[in-house]
Amino acid sequence: MKKIVLTGGGTAGHVTPNFALLEGLAEAGYEIHYIGSRNGIEKELVRQQHLPYHPISSGKLRRYKDLKNLTDPFKVLLGCVQAWKVLGRIRPAVVFSKGGFVAVPVVLGAWLRRIPVVVHESDMTPGLANRLSQPFAKAVCTTFPQTLEHLPKTKGVHTGSPIRKSLYQGDAGRGREFTGLTARRPVLLMMGGSIGSVKVNQVLRALLPTLLEEFHVLHLCGKGNLDDKLEGTPGYRQYEFIGKELPDLLAMADLVLSRAGSNAISEFLALKKPALLVPLSAGASRGDQILNARAFQRDGYAHLLQEEELTQETLLEAIRQLWTDRDACIRAMEGAPHTDGTEKVLETIKEYSR
Numbered sequence: 001m002k003k004i005v006l007t008g009g010g011t012a013g014h015v016t017p018n019f020a021l022l023e024g025l026a027e028a029g030y031e032i033h034y035i036g037s038r039n040g041i042e043k044e045l046v047r048q049q050h051l052p053y054h055p056i057s058s059g060k061l062r063r064y065k066d067l068k069n070l071t072d073p074f075k076v077l078l079g080c081v082q083a084w085k086v087l088g089r090i091r092p093a094v095v096f097s098k099g100g101f102v103a104v105p106v107v108l109g110a111w112l113r114r115i116p117v118v119v120h121e122s123d124m125t126p127g128l129a130n131r132l133s134q135p136f137a138k139a140v141c142t143t144f145p146q147t148l149e150h151l152p153k154t155k156g157v158h159t160g161s162p163i164r165k166s167l168y169q170g171d172a173g174r175g176r177e178f179t180g181l182t183a184r185r186p187v188l189l190m191m192g193g194s195i196g197s198v199k200v201n202q203v204l205r206a207l208l209p210t211l212l213e214e215f216h217v218l219h220l221c222g223k224g225n226l227d228d229k230l231e232g233t234p235g236y237r238q239y240e241f242i243g244k245e246l247p248d249l250l251a252m253a254d255l256v257l258s259r260a261g262s263n264a265i266s267e268f269l270a271l272k273k274p275a276l277l278v279p280l281s282a283g284a285s286r287g288d289q290i291l292n293a294r295a296f297q298r299d300g301y302a303h304l305l306q307e308e309e310l311t312q313e314t315l316l317e318a319i320r321q322l323w324t325d326r327d328a329c330i331r332a333m334e335g336a337p338h339t340d341g342t343e344k345v346l347e348t349i350k351e352y353s354r
Contacts (some may be wrong), residue, residue: 002353003090004030007041007106008098009058013122013263019049020162024346033090035083037102048243053089056082058102073244079105087113089092093353094118097137120345122161122262124291138352141345143262144295159347160341161266170247178245179252180236181216185206188215188319189253192222197259199307200278201225204257207312208236211319218249221338255322260293265302269275270339274329275302276322278310300332
């Protein structure tokens, strides 16, 4: 039986797209293993999928000054040695990397073992981990066609983003049963990513008295961000994290308010969900979410509200405008190419399996 090692971690966005490939890989006869960090979010997410999990040392690659920059390179080197040993035991036909800091030692270990590596880059421009990994990869799959401009012509492959099949199986009726909300009002679903978004959470909650006159609000606020004072508010439901019920909540959502992580917005596109995107500011990130959101705004898939402009007034106006324009957004998304990159990514993996 052929074997494959999946890797990626740090945020759910570096992990869950791997899960979209599991069924296709199993059907193609691959035995699937996962290499991740010892304590990252990927550890629990992967174990929920009942995959063999191999933890290694991982250091963060920072662009800013920090004393940990003196020690983390040694963690990365240790991770390379550990990944090299794990890969020697597994002997996979190919490694697929979704990025994040833990992926770099795995990619380097695979290169040393002469195991082909396929990388997937979610954002408009490659992140630091994938820039370090790219020289050692056979192919780099991209969500956006524009990303190919930043890659060697011999390696870049525009595939789109892998989308979990379970997302297509959501049922609005099950969602209403789970949340206890009726179909009397349109539903706004706020998703802040796997760790939430403090500023968007605060502004949305301050706006609730007005917003709930027009919408039901489902609020995925992130771990540790629940507000006990809002429990029992009519028309409002808050959750730290949603797992298997997420497809049902997406099915019942009429609009989505979200950051602009590539994997999340690719899922909104595949499901034809009009979204208001509030990307992380350039001061809090490398600016990748801003580029993602601008691309979606330009193509008519979503509306954009910059975090620096986020107030109760601007948020309410933007949500109302998106509601007015929702049909135009849906029409634009219906004409989009590569809304689901699962099959093209699988084809690329098979092509480079040794």
